[in-house]
Amino acid sequence: MKYEKYEFNAGEKFMSYDFESDGPKGKITKLVQYIETELKGFYNLAFGDKDHVTGEIDDFVITNNGDSKKVLSTVVSTVYSFTDKYPNSWIYAIGSTKVRTRLYRIGIANNLAEIVQDFDVYGLKDGEWYRFEKNVDYGAFLVRRKISKFVV
Amino acid sequence: MNKNDINNIKYPVVKIKKSLDEYNDKIIFKEKLDKANEMLRTYGVPKDAQKPR
Secondary structure, rough: OOOOOOEEEEEOOOEEEEEEEEEEOOOOOEEEEEOOOOOOOEEEEEEEEEEOOOOOOEOOOOOOOHHHHHHHHHHHHHHHHHHHHHHOOOEEEEEOOHHHHHHHHHHHHHHHHHHHEEEEEEEEOEEEEEEEEOOOOOOEEEEEEHHHOOOO | OHHHHHOOOOOOOOOEOHHHHHOOOOOOOHHHHHHHHHHHHHOOHHHHHHHHO
């Protein structure tokens, strides 16, 4: 994505990432996790805010730190990092609310030309998976890295 | 590498933070994972996913 992005950290297995959102509400740690679903090779992507006091992670909180595009762009960067390590994986993503799912859809649509250079992108609509198209209201997303675009 | 370089590259600059590995086998977003499993069970995967690469 062409938007600004934060620098981020990865665990040694590249399954968990964190970065700091920096805005009017101060510095907020975001945690990104990839965890395999019941279906081998399919990983759920989720991210949320880490509470500095309790250490709890919350993906329902509305942070409102004025940097949602930068946060999403950074999360997309972790998708690149994860799929560099696990090139045959599928990444499943859905928002914690319908509003957030729509936000992700808009983010993908706004960067579709760039994203499809590196990923096959699918959206779930009416119980079927379709190649992602703009202006279609999808309920969930699946992406897979294209083989030809790997940097070896 | 400066901020402009970071913003212009597609492949990220990654720093390794070992403490993040504590989350690897921890299901932090359980509701989301449960929902993902339910959706995949119900709707399956794209036809392309069933073909070898």
